[in-house]
Amino acid sequence: MSADLLPLKILVVDDERAIRRFLRASLGAQGHTILEAENGSMALQVAAEQRPDILFLDLGLPDMDGVEVTRRLREWSEAPIIILSVRDRESDKILALDAGADDYLTKPFGMGELMARVRGVLRHTQQSASPDPVFCAAGLQVDLSRRVVSREGQEIGLTPTEYEILKVLVQYAGKVLTHQQIISRVWGSGYNEEAHLLRVNMSNLRRKIERDPSRPDLIVTEPGVGYRLRLTG
Amino acid sequence: MKPPPASYFFQFERQSPAWRYAQSVLLVILASAISFPIHFVVDAVNLVMLYLAVVVIAASFLGRGPSILASVLSVLTFDFFLVEPRLSFSVADTQYILTFLGLLAVSLVLSSTVSQLRSQVQIIHEREKHTAALSALSRALTRAHQLEDILRSVAAHIAESFQRRVVVLLPGKSGLQLAADSSPQNTLNPQELARANKVFQNQQDDLENLAVIQPGQLYYITLRASAGAVGALGIDPSDQALAAPARRDLLFGFANLTALAVERAHLAEQASRAQVLKNTEKLQEALLHSISHELRTPLVSITGTLSALLETPPNTQAPASQEMLETAYEEAQRLNLLLGNLLDISRLESGSLRLSLEPCDLQDLAGIALARFSERRYPNPVQIHIPPGLPLLNLDVTLMAQVLLNLLENAAKYAPEASPIQLSAFQKQEQAFLEVTDQGKGIPPEYLEKIFTKFFRLPQTHPINGLGLGLSISKGIVEAHGGKLNAINRPEGGFTMQIQLPLHP
Numbered sequence: 255m256s257a258d259l260l261p262l263k264i265l266v267v268d269d270e271r272a273i274r275r276f277l278r279a280s281l282g283a284q285g286h287t288i289l290e291a292e293n294g295s296m297a298l299q300v301a302a303e304q305r306p307d308i309l310f311l312d313l314g315l316p317d318m319d320g321v322e323v324t325r326r327l328r329e330w331s332e333a334p335i336i337i338l339s340v341r342d343r344e345s346d347k348i349l350a351l352d353a354g355a356d357d358y359l360t361k362p363f364g365m366g367e368l369m370a371r372v373r374g375v376l377r378h379t380q381q382s383a384s385p386d387p388v389f390c391a392a393g394l395q396v397d398l399s400r401r402v403v404s405r406e407g408q409e410i411g412l413t414p415t416e417y418e419i420l421k422v423l424v425q426y427a428g429k430v431l432t433h434q435q436i437i438s439r440v441w442g443s444g445y446n447e448e449a450h451l452l453r454v455n456m457s458n459l460r461r462k463i464e465r466d467p468s469r470p471d472l473i474v475t476e477p478g479v480g481y482r483l484r485l486t487g
Numbered sequence: 488m489k490p491p492p493a494s495y496f497f498q499f500e501r502q503s504p505a506w507r508y509a510q511s512v513l514l515v516i517l518a519s520a521i522s523f524p525i526h527f528v529v530d531a532v533n534l535v536m537l538y539l540a541v542v543v544i545a546a547s548f549l550g551r552g553p554s555i556l557a558s559v560l561s562v563l564t565f566d567f568f569l570v571e572p573r574l575s576f577s578v579a580d581t582q583y584i585l586t587f588l589g590l591l592a593v594s595l596v597l598s599s600t601v602s603q604l605r606s607q608v609q610i611i612h613e614r615e616k617h618t619a620a621l622s623a624l625s626r627a628l629t630r631a632h633q634l635e636d637i638l639r640s641v642a643a644h645i646a647e648s649f650q651r652r653v654v655v656l657l658p659g660k661s662g663l664q665l666a667a668d669s670s671p672q673n674t675l676n677p678q679e680l681a682r683a684n685k686v687f688q689n690q691q692d693d694l695e696n697l698a699v700i701q702p703g704q705l706y707y708i709t710l711r712a713s714a715g716a717v718g719a720l721g722i723d724p725s726d727q728a729l730a731a732p733a734r735r736d737l738l739f740g741f742a743n744l745t746a747l748a749v750e751r752a753h754l755a756e757q758a759s760r761a762q763v764l765k766n767t768e769k770l771q772e773a774l775l776h777s778i779s780h781e782l783r784t785p786l787v788s789i790t791g792t793l794s795a796l797l798e799t800p801p802n803t804q805a806p807a808s809q810e811m812l813e814t815a816y817e818e819a820q821r822l823n824l825l826l827g828n829l830l831d832i833s834r835l836e837s838g839s840l841r842l843s844l845e846p847c848d849l850q851d852l853a854g855i856a857l858a859r860f861s862e863r864r865y866p867n868p869v870q871i872h873i874p875p876g877l878p879l880l881n882l883d884v885t886l887m888a889q890v891l892l893n894l895l896e897n898a899a900k901y902a903p904e905a906s907p908i909q910l911s912a913f914q915k916q917e918q919a920f921l922e923v924t925d926q927g928k929g930i931p932p933e934y935l936e937k938i939f940t941k942f943f944r945l946p947q948t949h950p951i952n953g954l955g956l957g958l959s960i961s962k963g964i965v966e967a968h969g970g971k972l973n974a975i976n977r978p979e980g981g982f983t984m985q986i987q988l989p990l991h992p
Binding site: 364457 | 780783784785786787788789790791792794795797798799816819820823843845846847848850851853854855857858861871873875879883884885888
C-alpha cells in the first residue's frame with residue numbers, strides 16, 4: 255500500500271505514548287522515519303531542527319493548543335500538517351484547518367485512512383508548482399486551461415459560481431477544504447450570506463456532476479467542516 | 488437581651504388609680520402631721536414649702552390627677568389646720584388668701600409640667616425599648632443563617648416584646664403554612680390559615696382590621712421584601728394595644744426585619760443550590776472528559792494497530808489470523824461506537840450538548856448518513872426521494888447525520904433481511920420532514936412511545952447489537968433542534984420514523 259510513497263520523515267505530535275508507539279511501529283515498518291514530540295513546544299523545536307516532510311498533530315496537547323502549534327509552524331514552514339483529533343473537538347479542527355493545517359482525521363482511525371490522507375496532502379504540495387490542468391476522477395473531467403467540465407465525454411454546463419467552486423476543489427483535490435476556505439476563494443471575504451450560497455451552489459453542482467447526488471462519490475461532505483474532492487480515479 | 492430596668496420614677500401606671508389617689512391623700516395627711524407641731528414654733532407661711540414638696544412628689548410619682556388632688560387638699564388642710572382661726576376654713580388674715588392662691592397656682596403648674604415631662608420621658612423610654620428590641624432581633628438574625636433558626640428567633644423576640652403569641656407563616660405547596668410559633672403547643676386551624684392566606688395574597692395589612700378581629704383570631708401582616716411578599720406574620724391582637732402608633736411602628740419594624748431575613752435565607756439557599764448544581768455539572772464534564780479521553784486513547788492505539796496489521800500484505804499471514812484480526816478490528820470499532828453513544832446520552836442528559844448550527848441541504852445530510860450506512864455493509868438498498876429545491880435548514884450537521892444513520896440502522900435491523908428502505912424528505916407548511924420507512928411489521932401501538940426510552944428493547948425480539956440508546960439519543964438531538972421524532976405504523980404496512988424540524992427555528 256505504501257508503494258506509491260517515497261520514504262518520509264514524519265513528526266508525530268501526541269502526548270499519548272501508546273499512540274506514538276503504534277504509529278512509529280507501523281509507519282517505521284513501511285520505511286518511514288519517525289520523529290516524536292509529546293507537547294507543542296517540543297514539536298516546534300523538533301520541526302525546526304529536523305525539518306520533517308509531514309506532521310501528525312494531536313489537538314489536545316498538555317502545554318499548547320494544537321491550533322496554536324499550527325499557527326506558529328505556519329510562520330516559517332510549509333510542511334503538511336494532518337490533525338488527529340477526537341470526535342468532540344469539531345470547532346478546534348476547523349480552527350486548525352483555517353490556521354493552515356492541511357487535513358484532519360478523527361480518532362480512532364485505520365492506517366489505511368491515514369495513509370490516504372498523507373497521499374492527498376502530499377499530492378497537493380508536490381503539484382502546487384505546476385498543477386495538472388486536467389483533473390480526472392470517477393468519470394469526471396475538468397480541464398482548467400479550457401474551462402471545460404465533462405462527464406463521460408459529455409460536456410456539462412456550469413454557472414460561473416459552480417465552476418469557481420469546482421475549480422477550487424480541483425486545485426486542492428484530495429484535501430479537505432473548510433467552508434470558509436472555499437468561500438474566501440470563490441467570493442472573497444464574508445460568511446453569512448455566502449454560507450447559504452455555498453450550500454445551494456454545491457447542491458446544484460452535485461446534481462450536475464455526480465452520478466447520484468444523494469450518494470456523491472466526487473464531492474464528499476466532511477460534516478461540520480467542509481468538502482473534499484475525492485481523488486480515486 | 489432585656490431592656491435596661493426602668494426606675495420606679497414615672498412608673499406609676501402599674502398602680503391602680505384609686506391607690507394613687509389614696510397615696511396622694513396620705514401624703515397630704517403626712518405633711519399636715521409633720522407641720523402641725525412645727526407651726527407652733529415657726530411661722531405657718533414657711534410650712535407652704537412642705538406642701539409644695541408633697542405636690543411635687545405626687546406629680547412625679549402618682550400622676551396628674553393625684554397631684555391636682557394633692558394641691559387642692561394642701562391648700563384646704565393648710566387653711567384648716569395651720570391658719571388662724573384653726574380648725575376652720577375661714578381666714579382671719581387676708582394675706583393668707585394670697586398664700587393659698589400662690590400655693591394652688593404653683594402646685595397646678597408643677598403638676599402639669601411634671602406630668603408633661605413624665606409623658607415625654609415615657610415616650611423616649613418606649614422608643615428606647617423598641618430600638619433595643621429591634622436591634623436585639625437584628626443581632627439575632629445576623630447570627631442565624633438557617634431559615635428555621637431565623638423564624639424561631641423572630642417568633643421568640645416579637646412574642647417577648649409584645650408579651651403575646653406570634654406566628655410566622657411561609658408559602659408552601661398549597662398556600663401559606665405555619666413555619667414558626669412562639670407557643671408551639673398551639674396550632675392554627677384551617678380558618679386562621681385561610682385568613683392568613685387572604686392577607687398574603689392581597690398583600691394587605693391595615694390596622695383598621697384590628698377592630699373586626701374576633702376573640703381567638705390573630706392579626707396578620709404581610710412580610711414584604713425587595714422581591715415581593717415572602718410570607719406573613721400573625722400576632723394576637725387582644726387588648727387593642729397594637730393600634731398605638733409606637734407599638735404599630737415597632738410591629739412593622741419587626742415585620743420588615745423578618746421579611747429581609749427570610750429573603751436573605753432564600754437567596755443564600757438558592758446560591759448554595761446553584762453552587763451544588765455547578766459542582767455537579769463540573770463533575771459530569773470531568774467524567775465525560777475522562778471517559779472520552781481515557782477510554783478512547785487505548786482504543787485509538789488498538790484500532791490503529793489492528794488496521795495496520797490487517798493492511799500488511801496478506802500473503803505473510805495465515806487466513807485464520809486475517810479473520811481474527813478482522814473480528815478484533817470490527818469489535819474495536821463497535822466499542823468506539825458504543826462509547827460514542829454513552830457520551831452522547833450523558834451529554835444530552837446533563838444538558839452539555841452544544842449544537843453548532845450551519846445551513847444544511849437535506850440531500851447533503853442524507854448523503855452523509857448513507858455513506859456511513861453503506862460503510863457498515865447493510866444489505867438493504869436505500870431508495871431516496873428528496874425533491875430538489877427544499878430550503879436549507881439550520882442544523883448541527885454531524886449530529887443530525889448521526890440521527891439519520893441511527894434511523895437507517897434501526898430500519899435495517901428490524902425490517903426483513905435485505906428489504907428496501909425508503910428515505911424521503913418533504914416540506915409541509917413551516918415544517919420540514921425526513922422519513923425513514925422500512926417494510927418491517929412495525930411496533931405494537933403500546934410501545935410507540937416507549938421505544939424512545941433509554942435502554943428500552945422490544946420484548947420478544949431476539950437480542951440485537953447495541954445498548955438501546957440510539958433512539959433516545961436521536962430523539963434528544965432532534966428535540967435540541969426544536970423538532971420532533973415520531974414513530975408511525977403505516978396503515979398499508981411498514982414502519983416510519985419521522986424527523987420533523989421547523990424551517991425557521
